[in-house]
Amino acid sequence: MDLYNETAVNVATLLQEPVGSSRSYGLHLDRLELDSDLVARDVNGELRLTRLSDEILANVTATATVGLTCLRCLEQYEQPTKTRFQEEFRIAYDVRSGAAIRSSDDDERFAITDAHELNILEPLRQELIVSLPMRPDCGDACPGPAVVSTGGNDEIDDRFAALGALLNSTNED
Numbered sequence: 088m089d090l091y092n093e094t095a096v097n098v099a100t101l102l103q104e105p106v107g108s109s110r111s112y113g114l115h116l117d118r119l120e121l122d123s124d125l126v127a128r129d130v131n132g133e134l135r136l137t138r139l140s141d142e143i144l145a146n147v148t149a150t151a152t153v154g155l156t157c158l159r160c161l162e163q164y165e166q167p168t169k170t171r172f173q174e175e176f177r178i179a180y181d182v183r184s185g186a187a188i189r190s191s192d193d194d195e196r197f198a199i200t201d202a203h204e205l206n207i208l209e210p211l212r213q214e215l216i217v218s219l220p221m222r223p224d225c226g227d228a229c230p231g232p233a234v235v236s237t238g239g240n241d242e243i244d245d246r247f248a249a250l251g252a253l254l255n256s257t258n259e260d
C-alpha cells in the first residue's frame with residue numbers, strides 16, 4: 088500500500104484490529120509546502136502505523152529535497168534532507184459507535200478525525216523544517232560571497248555595502 092501525493096490514511100480497519108496490529112505504507116509526495124516560501128520536493132519514505140490501546144503510533148522515515156538560499160554565495164541550491172520520527176495520534180472517536188472519546192485538556196497528541204483519518208501532514212512538515220541546516224551552505228563548490236553586492240537586507244550584503252562605503256571614502260581622501 089502506498090500513499091501518492093496524499094498524507095491522510097483511513098485507519099477504520101486498523102482501529103478494529105487488536106492492539107499491536109500494524110500497517111506499512113510507502114510515502115511519495117511530489118511537493119510539500121513547508122512554509123510560506125519553503126517547499127520540499129520528492130518526499131519519499133515509509134509510514135508504519137501501530138495500533139495501541141488509546142492511540143495509533145506512526146513511525147515515519149522520509150527523504151526530500153528543499154530549495155534553500157546559500158548563506159555564503161546567496162544562490163539557490165537543492166538541499167537533500169531526511170527525517171525519522173514517531174508521532175502519537177489519539178483515538179478521538181470510537182470506530183464502531185462514532186462517539187467522541189474525551190481526552191484530558193493537556194493532551195497534546197494529534198487526533199484521528201471522526202472519519203477515522205490519520206494525517207501525518209503537520210508533523211511531517213514540522214520535522215522536515217527541523218531537519219534543515221541552520222546555516223544553509225551549497226557545499227564545497229560554493230564560489231563564496233559575490234564581489235559586487237546587489238544590496239538587499241541580508242546580513243552578508245550589508246557587510247559588503249559597509250565595506251564598499253569604506254573603500255569609497257578612502258578613495259576620495
Ligand SMILES: [Zn+2]
Binds near residue numbers: 157161224226231
Ligand atoms: Zn554557496
